[in-house]
Amino acid sequence: MASMVSFVEPRVAEVVAEDERPVGPGEVRLRTLFTGISAGTELTAYRGTNPYLNRYWDSGARLFRPGDTSLTFPVNGWGYEEVGVVVETGPDTDGVAVGDISWGTWGHRTHTVQPVEKVLRKLLPPGADPRLGIFSQIGAIGLNLVLDADIHVGETVVIFGAGVPGQIAAQLARLNGGRVIIVDKIADRRARALDLGADLALDPDEGPIAERVRELTDGRGADVCLEVTGHYPALHEAIRTVAYNARVCVAGFMQGEGAGLRLGEEFHHNRVSLICSQISGVSPALQGRWDFERLSRTAIELGVAGRLKLTELITHTWPFDKAAEAFRLLDEHPEQALQVVLEVDDDAKEQV
Known part of the structure; x- marks a missing residue:
């Protein structure tokens, strides 16, 4: 049996x-x-x-x-x-x-x-x-997220969430040539991400991430953010963190209504693109090959x-x-x- x-x-x-x-x-x-x-x-x-x-x-x-x-x-x-x-x-x-x-x-x-x-x-x-x-x-989910993000060499990639898919995405983003900043409240996860190659790890409880990332990027903001926490406040901070005309790729499985998400602020004023990364499909640009x-x-x-x-x-x-x-x-x-x-x-x- x-x-x-x-x-x-x-x-x-x-x-x-x-x-x-x-x-x-x-x-x-x-x-x-x-x-x-x-x-x-x-x-x-x-x-x-x-x-x-x-x-x-x-x-x-x-x-x-x-x-x-x-x-x-x-x-x-x-x-x-x-x-x-x-x-x-x-x-x-x-x-x-x-x-x-x-x-x-x-x-x-x-x-x-x-x-x-x-x-x-x-x-x-x-x-x-x-x-x-x-x-x-879970590896495919992380890889699909990085492909959706279309990361280029030299870009700053901020990943919200250092759980398993976030840790995998962080490694893949570095393989793509990105400068990887991981964001997570849990100290052990931040330390593990650094051990596995992330360039920097930030604790969101120590201050807004958007302002700190701008300090690190000559005021520009991140080229792309990856949201893997599944929490609306983290998604909102990811939207705040990217540069003008940049994109946020969302793989976190959001539950319920979007409390903490204010789309009339940075999302609207900075022309931020929100991209859903979900494992049932791939980016339209990759169909036929992936x-x-x-x-x-x-x-x-x-x-x-x-x-x-x-x-x-x-x-x-x-x-x-x-x-x-x-x-x-x-x-x-x-x-x-x-x-x-x-x-x-x-x-x-x-x-x-």
Whole structure:
């Protein structure tokens, strides 16, 4: 019997049993090695604030509609940071062998059955740290954000939020030749960003960021700001921080109404462009060349090559059956953790 994490009600996570189906032709079974928790999107479901729990998403019209909802509790198997080892192959699965390690998205569960063609495209090279696999989607989100930002050599990039996607975006912005300033209230996150190559780290509690960045840029302001906190006051400060005719790229998953956002001020007077960076698509200028698979594959390849420091973002690795405590930590004490990982223990691995 396999297991999965279920949000049985808001702020209550449990590990529950899940039936496993047989492996069919062209399919393989993986047992999960590690599954990472996204402290942004996942917590919106855990807390019950995700719009899918309060509105119906009309995918044809691409509109949220009142009335029905797209998601209800219990929310089972949420998650998108998984890596596992092949333990069983069905007929017609040439190219994949038992023992191969593959990354992907199958939620917080101990086992999954996947199409062989999907597994083949997502194999980690022999010898690579399997934990790198949990960063495929969050790495893609960071990369997509940097591509949306269109960062040029020599530009000043201010990143609001030094959580996992902000840390990844900061590293990628430096690879693009940007001068990176990270902004976060949590001292440990600022220190980690500096250790991983950020040029400067600022505490927003020590004064407005916009004025300090102008002091550092001959009064001009940032060339681009990246908003990854998901908080409206931070978005407002990002708008204040960019230069005239500059842009703010927003990847933070904002919840509820926009308290603290005053669009009649700097946004209006400085002709600031607001760009949504969301992983379901890429910049129009990149369509036809970039898609989600290329984004995630590129993030993994950069991690394997050591050009992106990813495992350095892991602060906690807990047994899978401690999922409830892990979610509670991220919800109640975010200052104590960055990337939290659930590891499937040996007993669970043998329950196939």
